[in-house]
Amino acid sequence: MPYSTPKKSVKEIRYLNKDFTSFKDNLIEFTKIYFPKEYNDFNESSPGMMFIEMASYVGDVLSYYIDNQFKESLLAFAEEKRTVYNMAQSLGYKPKLSSPATTDVDVFQTVPALSSGAGASYTTKPDLRYSMVIKSGMEIAASTGVTFITQEDCNFKFSSSYDPLEISIYESSGNVPTTYLLKKSVKASSGTIAVEYFTFNAAEKYKRIALANSNITEIISCTDSDGNDWYEVPFLAQDTVFEDMQNTEKNDDDLYQYADQAPYLLKLIKTSRRFTTFIREDGRTELRFGAGTSDSPDEEIIPNPDTVGSALPGSPSYLNTAFDPSNFLKTKAYGQAPSNTQLTITYRYGGGIDHNVNSNTIRDIQSINVTTDQSGLTASLIASTRASIAVNNPIPATGGRDAESIVEVKNNTLAYFQAQQRAVTKEDYITRIYALPTKYGNVAKCYIVQDTQLDSKSGANADSRVANPLALNLYTLGFDASKKLTNLNKAVKENIQTYLTQFRMVTDAVNIQNAYVINIGVKFNLLTKAGYNKDEVVLRAIQKVKDFFDIDKWQIGQPIVIADLAYQISLTDGVSAVVAPEENNSDGLPILIENKFLESGGYSGNLYDIKSATQDGVIYPSLDPSIFELKFPNVDVEGRVIGDSAGGS
Numbered sequence: 001m002p003y004s005t006p007k008k009s010v011k012e013i014r015y016l017n018k019d020f021t022s023f024k025d026n027l028i029e030f031t032k033i034y035f036p037k038e039y040n041d042f043n044e045s046s047p048g049m050m051f052i053e054m055a056s057y058v059g060d061v062l063s064y065y066i067d068n069q070f071k072e073s074l075l076a077f078a079e080e081k082r083t084v085y086n087m088a089q090s091l092g093y094k095p096k097l098s099s100p101a102t103t104d105v106d107v108f109q110t111v112p113a114l115s116s117g118a119g120a121s122y123t124t125k126p127d128l129r130y131s132m133v134i135k136s137g138m139e140i141a142a143s144t145g146v147t148f149i150t151q152e153d154c155n156f157k158f159s160s161s162y163d164p165l166e167i168s169i170y171e172s173s174g175n176v177p178t179t180y181l182l183k184k185s186v187k188a189s190s191g192t193i194a195v196e197y198f199t200f201n202a203a204e205k206y207k208r209i210a211l212a213n214s215n216i217t218e219i220i221s222c223t224d225s226d227g228n229d230w231y232e233v234p235f236l237a238q239d240t241v242f243e244d245m246q247n248t249e250k251n252d253d254d255l256y257q258y259a260d261q262a263p264y265l266l267k268l269i270k271t272s273r274r275f276t277t278f279i280r281e282d283g284r285t286e287l288r289f290g291a292g293t294s295d296s297p298d299e300e301i302i303p304n305p306d307t308v309g310s311a312l313p314g315s316p317s318y319l320n321t322a323f324d325p326s327n328f329l330k331t332k333a334y335g336q337a338p339s340n341t342q343l344t345i346t347y348r349y350g351g352g353i354d355h356n357v358n359s360n361t362i363r364d365i366q367s368i369n370v371t372t373d374q375s376g377l378t379a380s381l382i383a384s385t386r387a388s389i390a391v392n393n394p395i396p397a398t399g400g401r402d403a404e405s406i407v408e409v410k411n412n413t414l415a416y417f418q419a420q421q422r423a424v425t426k427e428d429y430i431t432r433i434y435a436l437p438t439k440y441g442n443v444a445k446c447y448i449v450q451d452t453q454l455d456s457k458s459g460a461n462a463d464s465r466v467a468n469p470l471a472l473n474l475y476t477l478g479f480d481a482s483k484k485l486t487n488l489n490k491a492v493k494e495n496i497q498t499y500l501t502q503f504r505m506v507t508d509a510v511n512i513q514n515a516y517v518i519n520i521g522v523k524f525n526l527l528t529k530a531g532y533n534k535d536e537v538v539l540r541a542i543q544k545v546k547d548f549f550d551i552d553k554w555q556i557g558q559p560i561v562i563a564d565l566a567y568q569i570s571l572t573d574g575v576s577a578v579v580a581p582e583e584n585n586s587d588g589l590p591i592l593i594e595n596k597f598l599e600s601g602g603y604s605g606n607l608y609d610i611k612s613a614t615q616d617g618v619i620y621p622s623l624d625p626s627i628f629e630l631k632f633p634n635v636d637v638e639g640r641v642i643g644d645s646a647g648g649s
Helices: 020-034 047-072 081-090 377-387 406-419 426-434 488-500 534-548 562-572
Strands: 101-116 123-126 139-142 147-150 166-173 178-191 190-199 208-214 217-222 239-246 264-270 274-279 282-288 341-350 362-367 390-392 445-454 465-479 509-514 516-528 574-577 592-595 626-629 636-646
Touching: 020 047, 047 190, 081 406, 101 147, 123 178, 139 274, 190 208, 208 217, 208 341, 217 562, 239 562, 264 488, 274 592, 426 445, 426 465, 426 488, 488 509, 516 534, 516 562, 534 562, 534 636
Parallel strands: 465 509, 516 626, 516 636
Antiparallel strands: 101 123, 101 178, 101 390, 139 147, 139 362, 147 178, 166 178, 190 341, 208 282, 217 341, 239 264, 274 282, 362 390, 445 465, 516 574, 516 592
């Protein structure tokens, strides 16, 4: 029998065994199988084992770096700060290095009294000619040394539901007011404002500049030497930005009449002067610019057949492949590169948990810019009025926190990316509308439903309606100066439309309409416990009703559950039982709810059949989006004690 060479076994490579010991054992096993005659000295001190261990070490190190590089490429497992920051910002989320604290600051000033009449008709009122306008950016300091900066103008010459002016008597002489105190409330955030200047010569594509300070919380403004504004955008391909302007007659003579509810108008503009911000791992902020050389926002925005197909002989065709139909309209410049100019960048930096100061601690005015019309006024009174300006925070400053941890950045990035900064569901729209900055209008209540249209199959006069998938009906209400529900004016509605443009689906049409307000009155009877003062008990019960119908607790489409209201009244100290009123209460409900609709009485004018809308002790609102409002609680809540638990009356 002829001699045959035995076949060598095929080595099974185990790719998961990548540590030093596994590499060493596998190499020894490999040598024994494939080189049994060439080498068989596996003593730890032999030269061959030295080379095996050296190879195992190299394999172990390489495996370690490969594993870590792969792990760092996945956001959920990355640990390096630089890697996490880069991936987070590539997904649109900017890590928060530190957050400023915010609070409401009361601003005060005095004005002299202005008298009129004589004798019995003698009256005084505040001389608002001496009222000041304090520009935003007023620097005020807490007793701890933390600096706060106001976010909006404090205009004592202006009062509205959005920005009310409170007036009280400050000084009197013989019961005659001589000085009045004016008070307004403004938002203030902690931090320090800094200004930096950058000079640019020839245009450089995708130029980057780094600001000197770290923990920057806001880029306030960026202007060039020609007075042009540069705008921050989430990504350079975005060429439209929001811009606000004061609602003045000069800016918009049509919407100026609504300035009391919408002091600012929101506009969507197109600009080539834009930049993005990038947070570096050292905490500094970079500004990154585009590559265009023209000041036209439409640079290179021309139909480009190369991106969608070509009919030219010999050229490639892409008509059979998937493509974005808007690609051929996009610019390749991604914004303008600054050239032959100087940029002035104003920004705010600083924050942290120690910026959460207590109430009544922000009192020191460090920097202030005050303007007033001095024509026809007394210089000494102007000076005393200017000197009377004071500030105080009635509530603690909150929201300040230190930089996000790596784990927080990763979790927040994933949540941000999933949100996609878009409005798709009803909840998305409602959240966006409530997030509208108050300077563009006060949206108190919001309700959204899909639009409906007549079923064409049933004829023009049919009652059946079908949902319109391309339109949404948005029902809104605002507050007036007395925090009563009112319809939004035209200016606020236009601001909402503009604001939603950036978030709504391109196929969605949003129709903004007024919701209906159903004004109500409440009547109830009580039995009190023996030994309690009946007047005090009924006053406490009336307060329970007022708290129940607090407008902040009510939404459009919310029904009134009479049993819940009766239960709240029954919890009043001294109440033994809630007794059903007999007058106009044929259903015997424990509490009588009536519709208040007379416009002459200040009500909405909406007549509503509450009796027909009541089912099983629940009063349902109209099918047309509506909300119940106890408009005048001091008048429209009537409580009466008809006896006590001992049988007294």
